[in-house]
Amino acid sequence: MSEDLEVTSALVDGVRVVRVSGECDADExxxxxxxxxxxxxxxxxxxxVDLSRVTFADSSFLHTLLEAHxxxxxxxxxxxLAEPHVPVRRLLDLTDTARVFTIAPSTAAAVDEVRGARSDGHHVR
Structure with a gap:
């Protein structure tokens, strides 16, 4: 039985936090x-992008993240990206794309990273 993808979005301290949970494949x-x-x-x-609840991610998911980046x-x-769960971390590592993204250990740290990047005039790479 698959877990349907759920994507929610909220503004937190001026930063858009997108929470992703479930399985993300080409259909989603x-x-x-x-x-x-x-x-x-x-x-x-x-x-x-809070990835702590993603249970499955395939190449279409990775393509979506790369295009968004x-x-x-x-x-x-x-x-x-915040807290990539095991399937996402594995996908990023296997494809050697983790180095492309800024990855934070928690959503709060990621929000701080974005706010810091914007307040000092530099952009997160």
Whole structure:
């Protein structure tokens, strides 16, 4: 039995926190992509993607994160991944893409990272 993907979004201290839980595959990646595109409208200092409850992630999930990272970088909007659960961490490590992202050990640390990146004029890479 699969766990349906759930994606929620909330503004925390001016930072958009996107919480992802369940399984993310090709059928569900569009939901995540749409949510990650929304903060590019200037309503948030940056974006934190809480991955602590992702139970399955495939290449479409990784592609969605990489595309979001590219778009955020181009827009000058920091994107930080928080607490990648084992399946996500394994995917990032196996594909050698962990180095592309800023990854924080907790959502609170990720929010602080985004706020710090914006307050000192530097962008998270």
């Amino acid at each position: 990646a569009g939901t995540l992509a749409r949510t990650l595109a929304a903060p590019l409208d200037g309503t948030a200092l940056g974006v934190v 590219r778009r955020h970088l181009e827009a000058g909007v920091p994107l930080v």
